[in-house]
Amino acid sequence: MSANDTSTPTEHGAPPAGSPIVPDPIAPVLAPAARSSPAEEARTLVAGTPQGVLASLTATGDPWGSVVTYGALDDGSPVFLVSRMAEHTRNLEGDPRASLVVAEPPNDENPLDRGRVTLAGRVTIPTGDDLAAARAAHLRAMPSAELYADFDDFLFFVLHVERVRWVGGYGRMDSATAEDYAAARPDPVAPHAAGAVAHLNADHADSLLEIARALAGFPDATGASAVRADRHGMDLAVETPRGTAWPRVGWAAPIDEAGGLRAASVELVKRARAAG
16 A cells, blocks of 8 residues: 555455464354444444543644543434533533544453444534433433533533444444434344343353354354344354354344343244254
8 A cells, every 4th residue: 555545444454374264154044133234333332331532622733532421312412511620621612523432341351342433523512402402311321410410610512423433343343424323223232231141151051052053054063152132133152163153143033122132032042943
């Protein structure tokens, strides 16, 4: 690539020699799973993580990052409640350009293999009905903020999203338009699935192995664990003599509420046993 080439890479480079090869399925995949769109993934992260890093610009044009809490309007626009004593508030009053980075909590094994999203746009100070909506959205996410929400030195800002970049971990990333982001709806399952995933791994490893062998296309699997789950399906880590695979299996139908995860998992095991 030349020094003047400004194109954006869309794939990782070739892996170094000796890197592990991810094995392909060797049997039909009987439970194919859809994935959420990048806009839906972004909305899910924003809805489930009421803290992020706000980037603003100082009077001299330097970038400035601050940890903030936020709520979100119905279209996903983040709402901040900030004090005039904070440097980022003065920055936003001087230049409305800003971005917000929201990330899943890191794990112990590989913090970069976690979801995160950057929302970029411009902030405004809402008034009238817009202020009432912004206040309600922020307090839904941060009820304790009611103690100081009406102090004279605190302001509400709304970030009007113009650009969205989502990263779901290694090899999973994409951009979304502002229009798609505003129209998308958060996943009702993914933010609450960690406990169910841990339970499956602790108490139902044999069932996950049945699913990997019968439905995910890996009859040579020697072990399987759940990695994550969402409204459309579940990601697995599957051990085989050929290496570790990372298949995805789908529920019989999308789940519309977090409480539906157990029934969907039971149905998946039944399908695996019938197919096996």
